[in-house]
Amino acid sequence: MHEWALAEAAVAAASEAAEKEHLKEIAEVRIRIGQLQQIDNEIFKFALEQLKTGKFKQARFKVKTVKATLKCRVCGNKWSFDRKNLDQNMVEAIHFVPEIAHTYIKCPKCGSPDFDILEGRGVWLESIRGAK
Amino acid sequence: MSDPRTSIIDERLRNVRSIIAVSGGKGGVGKSLFSSTLALILAESGRKTGLFDLDFTSPSTNLILGIQDAKPAEDKGIIPPKVHGLEYMSIVYYSGDRAAPLRGVDISNALIELLAVTIWDDLDFLILDMPPGISDATLDLMRLIKKIEFLIITTPSQLAFETVKKLTNLLSAQNLPIMGIVENMKTGNSQNIREQACKLNLRYLGQIPYDQQIENAIGNPAKLLNTKLAKATKQITQRMLHTRKTDLAN
Numbered sequence: 001m002h003e004w005a006l007a008e009a010a011v012a013a014a015s016e017a018a019e020k021e022h023l024k025e026i027a028e029v030r031i032r033i034g035q036l037q038q039i040d041n042e043i044f045k046f047a048l049e050q051l052k053t054g055k056f057k058q059a060r061f062k063v064k065t066v067k068a069t070l071k072c073r074v075c076g077n078k079w080s081f082d083r084k085n086l087d088q089n090m091v092e093a094i095h096f097v098p099e100i101a102h103t104y105i106k107c108p109k110c111g112s113p114d115f116d117i118l119e120g121r122g123v124w125l126e127s128i129r130g131a132k
Numbered sequence: 133m134s135d136p137r138t139s140i141i142d143e144r145l146r147n148v149r150s151i152i153a154v155s156g157g158k159g160g161v162g163k164s165l166f167s168s169t170l171a172l173i174l175a176e177s178g179r180k181t182g183l184f185d186l187d188f189t190s191p192s193t194n195l196i197l198g199i200q201d202a203k204p205a206e207d208k209g210i211i212p213p214k215v216h217g218l219e220y221m222s223i224v225y226y227s228g229d230r231a232a233p234l235r236g237v238d239i240s241n242a243l244i245e246l247l248a249v250t251i252w253d254d255l256d257f258l259i260l261d262m263p264p265g266i267s268d269a270t271l272d273l274m275r276l277i278k279k280i281e282f283l284i285i286t287t288p289s290q291l292a293f294e295t296v297k298k299l300t301n302l303l304s305a306q307n308l309p310i311m312g313i314v315e316n317m318k319t320g321n322s323q324n325i326r327e328q329a330c331k332l333n334l335r336y337l338g339q340i341p342y343d344q345q346i347e348n349a350i351g352n353p354a355k356l357l358n359t360k361l362a363k364a365t366k367q368i369t370q371r372m373l374h375t376r377k378t379d380l381a382n
Contacts, residue, residue, distance in 0.1 A: 002206055002209060002210060002249055004208035004209065005140070005208060005209035005210070005248065005249040005251070006136075006137070006248070006249065008140055008143075008208075009136040009137045009139055009140035009248050010136045012136065012139040012140045012143065013134055013135075013136030013138075013139035013140075014136070015139075016139055017134070031136075032133070093226035093227070094226075096210065096225075096226055096245075096249070097223060097226045097242050097245055097246065098241070098242075098245065099188075099232070099234055099238040099239075099241055099242040099245070100223070100226045100227055100232065100242075102232060102233050102234055102238060103226075103227045103230045103231065103232050103233075104230075113231075113233045114233060114235075116235075117238075121241065122135060122137075122241065123135070123136055123137060124133045124134070124135060124136070125133060125134050125135075125136045126133050127133075
């Protein structure tokens with residue numbers, strides 16, 4: 001239920017954005033989630049539904065997962081994150097702290113742990129739409 | 133697009149009355165030993181205390197406290213386990229004894245993630261064991277934790293104190309509270325650090341003698357609390373708490 005904590009963060013950020021834009025009723029909130037977070041989308045959406053109150057009562061939450069792309073700083077190789085080469089403990093560790101990927105994942109070409117996560121990590125509030 | 137995780141950090145720390153970042157700039161000045169001992173002393177005195185090891189690339193408070201099998205629980209976030217009377221959080225729960233080779237942006241992201249999802253209980257004190265350097269972790273905490281206070285630790289070495297000066301300038305320019313300075317690994321009677329702290333308007337909280345026996349206490353909190361380091365840290369803690377009481381009264 002670590003998803004719940006991230007859903008709370010998303011609702012808090014959406015409330016701040018609604019306040020800033022003087023929105024009285026929110027129709028839609030778009031959220032992007034990096035694949036590296038390995039969020040259970042069903043639990044995340046359930047949490048969002050449970051947490052929406054007040055001006056968010058009628059809001060629809062749209063959640064999009066962004067595939068994780070990694071790029072080796074040593075050899076320049078680009079590759080996609082794939083959990084199938086990792087054991088359950090590693091997958092769980094990355095789920096809680098995605099940067100721990102640097103502990104368990106190596107460049108498939110040169111074996112370096114020094115890579116950039118080009119996209120597909122973190123949670124982002126993409127947009128918010130509603131009536132003023 | 134904005135990162136929603138930063139919006140929930142205040143809420144996560146709402147029930148923590150005092151957040152103390154044990155900082156020093158330089159590595160090897162004893163931040164982790166002092167943080168661990170300070171946290172144990174506060175907990176022993178009946179204060180609800182948490183310890184969060186923020187040295188993600190070289191965590192060591194788990195070794196100092198001899199923590200091996202503890203794991204956080206999961207319930208609408210991550211609940212730090214209680215170890216030796218402390219709520220204890222560290223990246224080692226996830227990295228184990230493997231290296232976590234993180235660059236600045238990764239350290240920043242991991243810090244924000246853990247601050248956003250860790251559910252601390254009602255605490256009197258949360259002690260943050262800071263990594264060396266004045267970079268991502270320091271800057272993020274300055275930005276993200278409104279009620280943070282800094283406690284600076286140095287050795288008698290001028291080399292360590294030069295970094296303290298830079299850190300003090302940075303924090304003071306941002307109007308961030310500095311509780312004071314602790315002089316660790318003291319060997320002689322020099323008043324140099326005390327005098328320089330005074331010039332910087334830093335409260336000199338006390339000194340900790342160099343303790344050759346400290347290695348024997350690593351991994352054993354009961355032994356640690358019987359060291360010269362712990363004895364000096366107790367006096368420093370009393371001074372710190374007394375100062376705080378006086379500040380509150382004024």
